[in-house]
Amino acid sequence: MQPLRPLRSTDPREIAGYVLHGRLGEGGQGTVFFGTSPAGVKVAVKLLHDGFGSGSEMRRFFDRELAALQRVAPFCTARVLAADPGADPPYVVSEYVEGPSVLQAVRERGVLRGADLDRLAIATATALGAIHAAGVVHRDFKPANVLLAADGPRVIDFGIARPLDASSATVSGAVGTPAYMAPEQLSGDPAGPPMDMFAWGCTIAFAANGRPPFGHEQLPAVIYRIMHAEPDLGALGGRLREYVAACLAKDPARRPSAQQVLLGLMEDRPGGAGSPYLMTPPRPMAPPQPQGAVSTPPPGRKDTTRPGQERARTVVRSVVVVAAAAALVVAxxxxxxxxxxxxxxxxxxxxxxxxxxxxxxxxxxxxxxxxxxxxxxxxxxxxxxxxxxxxxxxxxxxxxxxxxxxxxxxxxxxxxxxxxxxxxxxxxxxxxxxxxxxxxxxxxxxxxxxxxxxxxxxxxxxxxxxxxxxxxxxxxxxxxxxxxxxxxxxxxxxxxxxxxxxxxxxxxxxxxxxxxxxxxxxxxxxxxxxxxxx
Structure with a gap:
């Protein structure tokens, strides 16, 4: 069972007939609880925070997310069992997936090798292909969000997923876990499915080596490597290494899609024809560089490390501090x-x-x-x-x-x-x-x-x-x-x-x-x- 934290005194004990037993996780949108149905079936209950009131922009995001979740093929994610966007607060009840996360499994059992690693790579590429086909970007794909269930890996935690047809403000921005975030995500540029494929490459590299490909030291150092340095792919080899490297390209346009990865990996067998993506990539792949080398953007490509264009200078009003300790007029x-x-x-x-x-x-x-x-x-x-x-x-x-x-x-x-x-x-x-x-x-x-x-x-x-x-x-x-x-x-x-x-x-x-x-x-x-x- 996934790590379970006890309920807080302010947490509900029951939602829509589902009894809550503990906390599985919490994020900016809401809290996920472990619960059971009246029949004793294990479920995950996502409860939105109080800030997501009726008619708010975040509530509309939630409605879109729920619709998007229901479009995703159920074989690769946790099925939605019940939901009420109009409740106060809104909630979603989904299937509870039994099994450790990739993060937990690697920490407790060691890195994945051979068929286990190939199975993880193919299953997660399949899942991302289904997610993207439903018009959704996950935005926080990482080892902690891939569960190793008895019937195969499942991708979970769409807490910050956004439909592709949402506004650009909802599908861009540095939301996620830094070690698995793409350069365009860190720089705040509009992001789409290639962002998930970058995270897929980081996740498979972690499963094979026990560490993210750009390290896990101080965050500024990790961010610098993501933006400028080549990844450390360690023990990865063969066709899988080639696809992971392709997915970690700095330019999102140079990364293969989930479908291209899946087809290429499935053809990686004795007598196979080889990958059409790696043989004729849509854009030239950047030549390999020594570990730690700085990657230079190719001609004509937008430099994603550059901040946004300069805005008009903001006129800042005065601030007054009041009361015993001082009251800031602003911030x-x-x-x-x-x-x-x-x-x-x-x-x-x-x-x-x-x-x-x-x-x-x-x-x-x-x-x-x-x-x-x-x-x-x-x-x-x-x-x-x-x-x-x-x-x-x-x-x-x-x-x-x-x-x-x-x-x-x-x-x-x-x-x-x-x-x-x-x-x-x-x-x-x-x-x-x-x-x-x-x-x-x-x-x-x-x-x-x-x-x-x-x-x-x-x-x-x-x-x-x-x-x-x-x-x-x-x-x-x-x-x-x-x-x-x-x-x-x-x-x-x-x-x-x-x-x-x-x-x-x-x-x-x-x-x-x-x-x-x-x-x-x-x-x-x-x-x-x-x-x-x-």
Missing amino acids: AVFVTTNLGRGSGPTPSPTPSTATTPAASAAGQLSRTPRLGLEVWQDGAASPLSLSDLDRPVTTVAMKRSPFELRFPTLKKDEALQVCAWTDDSVFSITDGGKVADHPCFRPGTGIADYEYGSGRLYLNNEGHNYLVGTRVSHQSDTQDKVFVSRFFRDKADTAVADQRQDVYLTVFRDLDGDGTFKRAGEGEYEYVILHFPT
Whole structure:
């Protein structure tokens, strides 16, 4: 049985007659529970978060996703048994697939070889072919989302799948798990089935070698390799190695389709005619390069590593901080720290003054003063400046690229609550105030599109980022982290590379567990300004 986490006190115990027994996973759209039918049949119940209200854009995405799921051939996925998009909240009940994931199997039993590896490759290519034929892009194909059932591999977790006929905003963007994400996905370009084929190549390489082809070290290093370096295919050999390499081409137009992979692998037998794709590829394959070499885009090809076109300069309005600890007029991913002084209202630096010489002269530091937060981009820590020594507000000089938030290791089941805004909302925290009274920090509420430390940052006070458990990843024995590649605000999804406004963060960590905000002594929250060049 897949790993099962216990139900939380706020979780339902029954949905539409199905009894829930534990949590299987959670993502930005909802939570998946393990349950049983009245007849004792095992099921997976997907329950949408409260943020997916009636008539919302995300609810429409859910309706499209459900229709898309029902178009996919049932032999390769978990069958939908019941669903109610109009329920409050909406739910989907699907077949529970018994068996370990490829990730779990490789970790517990070792890598796959010979016929087992070939069977996995052919079955998953078949599944992706059926998924794409139904007009769907999975968008998070990876070892954890392929289950080794008794009747063959099954592809699961369409939590971020989107129909191909949805708007471009719903089929593009860096949503997924970084080690298995295609270059166009990381750069925020429109993405389609070739993105899944890139992830297929990464998954088969992992099954054969026990590691992703672009490594699993610090995320900036992995992202750099995906964008620029050749994959490490290790023990893969023969025709399968050729197809995996073809699927890992930087240019999506050069990757074979699922059907081409399937036909080619099935012809890889004694006396077979060979693969028509590898013999006459639709576009010339890039010549192999030494491991670690930088890949140069061919003539005429769009460089997917380049950020989006420059937008008009954003006029940033003033920000005022009110109340005992300071109230930012805009934004705030709340990072908890352990230093603070006094009380009383104090104005906060506005975006226009945050980077002035007077502000930066207050002090340079390597991490925020209370919670010890660090911001990393491109494999290096970003420079920080302390703009107010008495009531610290930290400004981070940002590049237009994905970044990591690093912080001291969270205790078991402890959450880091992150709220973020741009320049047109008002936010205040009162020292000693109750966390449950604030809409952004109320425990157990909000949504977070994070899994194993990767995802998007929600810029409003309803869909806040409640980071706990698998929503963070471990950097070291003393430090956890989350990876941020996109911002989501007012139904718009923006790549970090396209961000043209400062982002204001307020981060909270309930160190003493009393459910109130503390600024003095071991401060529990912190203001951070992510300053993007205009």
